[in-house]
Amino acid sequence: MTAFRAMLVRELRLALRGGGDMLTLVLFFVIVGAIVPFAVGPDRELLARIAPGMVWIAAFLAMLLGLDRLFRPDHEDGSLILLRQADLSLSAVVAAKLIVHWAVSALPLIVASPFLAMLLAMDLDTFWRTLVSLALGTPALAAFGAVGAAVTVSIRRGGLIAPILIAPLSIPVLIFGTGSITASQSSAALLFLAALSLMAVALAPFAAALAISSGED
């Protein structure tokens, strides 16, 4: 367990170095949401109707932004090869990275979501549901993102290709995420979302580890 904890601490330290990208991600998240009224008009009713979807889209894009940091720096300075030889299995390494990635990318978004809710004329009840759905759904986004990042880590411009691979996989998360806020069967959607996140977080480390070791031979 100590190796896993050491990995967590390492990732946390690296991610938070120099303030990390947290402010950038939060700014990106809020800005994406904030430009929506400029694009669709400031009609409060319209904004309130599309607010859950726009918050989810902003969260999705912001999490994509933070992905390159997951494996690429370690790949470039050779740490990834060392990590593969380590006693801790590569899947556990990826799991640790995933946990820290979620903590550093998704938690700040969740904290910043009240601002977005205000800008997009969301009422309080909808906001609480948005909060819960983001908390339950962002792990799945992080997991799929990790798989995409692992597959593209050894490609030179992999950072461009990763979103293309991740987007189709993330569609169920978006569907159930927004569905759990506004749909008539929102409780069913919430359960599906939680199940999806559990499954994705459980399986992604193995898939990502396999992709990394396949790409580095």
Added chain:
Amino acid sequence: MIDLGPHAIFIVWAYIGVAAAIAALVAWTLLDARATARKLAALESRR
């Protein structure tokens, strides 16, 4: 056959599109094969 009903244009375009796509697929497969075979022959004769 000649009378394809009021929506004949859609039926016709569907089949034309499919035929064109199949022709393009076949052509690309064949051209790719031929170009690669040519490159291979050139390289093998040079060895």
Added chain:
Amino acid sequence: MTMETTPKQSWWNRIAHPGQFVTWTRPLLWPLTVLTALLFLAGLYFAFFNSPEDYQMGDTVRIMYVHVPNAWLSQFVYGVMTVSALGTLVWRHPMADVSMKAAAPLGAMFTALALFTGALWGRPTWGTFWEWDGRMTSTLVLLFIYLGIIVLWRAFDDQLRAARVIAVFTLVGAINIPIIKFSVDWWSTLHQPASVFRADGPRMPGSILTPLFVMFFAFTFLFLVLHLKAMHTEVKRRRVMTLQRKAAQGVGA
């Protein structure tokens, strides 16, 4: 008296060597091509000259004869890619990744055709070229996955390394596709407008089956022929790259 001690090679091992594979399967190409052409001719005959119009859809049912086979192929080709991906990762069969790479553009094209024919069927039937119903949406997402895989193949320099990574992604996609379908179906029933759109597509009465089956086999054999030919080309292309690399590394080989 000598005994034959070399083991008789099973067909599995015989086609494992790329050169052997090309040699053994080349005689199949022409017969398959002729068969495909005949099937298409028969299919076209049945589609236009020998089948009635549907009592509900009218003549637009004839679009189904090209739409349904393409929709089937879009999923079948992904199945072929999934099996090939398993072949690469689990069984390490040398021809598996060649099969995977060759299938991807074909699958993408069939998926695009399914969308194209579906749109042309939808316009006279639903009134619009595109409707966000469960099936069309899932097919669109499948197209994105195919195109993403094609982009991946082109992004790698080392194709052998690419093969294993893409195999992992193909399997991840395979696991997710049922989930995507489920979620899209759930989503489309939620957002279905209160109108008479039949989101589950047309039904298939029996009189329509003959042209459908013929076209079904015609398209499937088309895929088999093109896939085989593309695999041959990929084998040759890898040999070309090896030779080019050797030539670049020095003339004194």
